[in-house]
Amino acid sequence: MSEHIVSLRVYVTIFLALMAGTALTVWAGLQDFPGQLNVIIAMTIAVVKATLVVLYFMHVRYSSRLIWVVFTSALFWLAILFTFTFSDYWTRGWFQI
Amino acid sequence: MAEGLAIEHEVSHPALQHHFENMEQQREAGALGMWVFLVTEIMFFGGMFLAYTLYRTQYPAAFASASNHLDLTLGAVNTVVLILSSFTMALAVYSAQLGRRRNQIICLLATITLGLTFLGIKAVEYHDKYEDSLIPGRLIPGRPFNPEVQEHGTPYDKHKLHLLPGATVKNVEMFYWIYFAMTGMHAIHMIIGVGLLSVILFFAWRGRYGPEYHNPVEISGLYWHFVDIIWIFLFPLLYLLGRHLEHL
């Protein structure tokens, strides 16, 4: 299995995208969107930025399936921690969503 | 011929460790090892993100007020600094893959410098919190959590805490507790990262890394990018919570 060398152009593009994402998130943070939209937008941008870093800077896009499974399972387990804990708090009246 | 044919070792690279069959296996093991370690880091920070999410939804006004008191400019600059350092780290790995020793050194040096810049700005922010008596509880003996609250109608004072409707000082203290726990843990990881990269820089300067062997640069890069990703989430969650409510 030969190693894939990511081109300089890809790195620069991703970097610029991350910068744009940062500017966007600051701008969006200052706008008053209705309801929970502020946090949804902020988290979406953060997830996109993180995904770009994972796929291109961390080479997951060019890595074996095993690495991809390893990384996704961490996210899955985090989801377990969150959902099951929230199942308790939500049904105890904690979230006024 | 019975089972158990011996497999001869290839002429080995000096960096090949004795228990691996070949460099490819060593590289694969190293990368997988770092990824598994990053999984543990994700779960580690996850606990704090859980606490944050829980209490933020419970005390939205207090958390927004507390967040607004953080310095957005410094936070944003730090975000840019860290992403830039991720970029230079990726370039360092790229240089190692191509065997360009001088570029490796420059990129690693840049990454380290940017990392130290981040930590310096963080130190400034922490100092500001200290000045405004926002260090939670009695962590600093003699300077308990005791911020001055901005009263309505008085001129804007950036050292005073502006409470949004519904916010209490006790819950603001909780925000700062979580803030220091999360950014403090993040900073510790950055310090470890800077140390790690300094070691890598030393060996890069000695010319150890090239196209056939650059594993340590790659896996250090993975660690560094991970620390960047944590901040990518910390920044909006801690700094951009309630900016849109600042006019209240």
Add this chain to the structure above:
Amino acid sequence: MKEFETFETPTAARVNYLNAEYGLKSWLLTKDHKRIALLYLGSISVFFFIGGLYALFIRLELLTPQGDLLSSTTYNKVFTQHGIIMIFFFLIPSIPATLGNFLVPMMIGAKDLAFPRINLLSWYIYLLGGIVTIWALLAGGVDTGWTFYAPYSTTFSNSYVVATGVGVFISGFSSILTGLNFIVTIHTMRAPGMTWFRLPLFIWSHYATSLIMILGTPVIAITILLLAFERISHVGIFDPANGGDPVLFQHLFWFYSHPAVYIMVLPAMGVTSELIANFSRKNVFGYKFVAFSSLAIAVFGFLVWGHHLFVASQSVYAGMIFSFLSFAVAIPSAIKVFNWTATLFKGSISYDTPMLYGLGFIGLFTVGGMTGLFLASLAVDVHVSDTYFVVAHFHYIMVGGTLLAYLGGLHYWWPKITGRMYPEGWGRFSALVVFVGFNLTFLPQFVAGYLGMPRRYHAYPPEFQVFNVLSTAGASVLGVGLIIPFVYLLWSMRYGKHAEANPWHLPGLEWRTSSPPPTENFFATPVVTWEAYEFAPPEEMQVIGKFREAGLEVTDAPIGGQP
């Protein structure tokens, strides 16, 4: 007896990993997984002894209903420290760090684990955590219960919570590094021909255990740190005065600590699979079911932690979800028990010491597991929660299960590890003593708990005394039963009969090299062409099968009259 071809070192060069190098430095700076396993074996035994001392004090105090031996605070410290030492410094590392470290590379045909230096580091980290914890215990101890519940631990306890917490935190890294090493090794370093479904079930269990170590341990790490931070700063997220919730601590704590019990039992199950199959000279019935059950236990084990919070003001709706999932998690364990039983059926069973421990495991683990179902049931749990019923339940699994499997594995692989045989008569005798002593200790506790005796109390109503006296008597027998192997195993290292490479005549890869093995495990990289637990090649199995169908007797003599 069919002979399995070994890849032994030439007899002229009887160099093995034990005599390859001499001197303290060669041990303390070793990178050899086998030596590291022995380093762990020594230190784990020390901690087991310390934890056992605490148990002795508990049982002595509970002989009489009055709290007359120890003050209540001291008693609190004693059971807390018994729990902390036994769980974090004995049970969690026991099988993985000793047997796992020794055998994982050998069973997959590798020369060492993927990261030998990290392996050594994990031992030093374990020691450091242990030393910090022991220091805290000697300095004054901790009285919060091993569960460290807030707000007592964060605000009100006057004991060494932070120091003990730091000791446990440090030891967690040892666990994480071991798990990391195993996962990477099993994925990347299997010998040619060693496909996933040719792996011994010991490997599958350790792989599943490592998944739990990786995904769960970090959460307790951060929980301990948050607890320490709260205690030091005098405010925090578990403090109601701040708007915090003490139950959040319990959620975070049990998110790890429930899967932790599977860290303790999965390796034991792996050992049991080896013992049952090999001492029945039969392939494990339903190999793939057992392999996938290990993974299922690891995954499902993360979905049930709320059953520790049934009476902690957790919402009843969450309780119902966790209760249902707790029943579900019993299924893969039950599958294993059925498969082991089916493995025994029509097997050629020999009742050597390891097999006695293996059989003991199946019985006692089943009792422990079934009583777990009582606890998973919301309505029953309300009554038996925080009583001795719970105490008996988890001791059946951890002592009746894990400890027995640990001893069984230790005896089974003793000739491989040391090159010596232990005295078989003493082995069988102490196995029986352990079994009797164990049941006498913990069976009465089920009854006492069901009748209402609370746990963690140093004084109790007089009607429970008879159960406590039986229990303490049993504990004495158990103690004797555990000291005997300690003595003869040590004795055998010097005076035991020399063991050949494959003293049990088994097909496993670890038996195909000398006892003790050379430092690099195998003289040459093995190429695996046989299935797991393949006691006879497939053609032979078919012929044997046909003979059996025709009602004819089949012996172990090789087909064709070969010598």
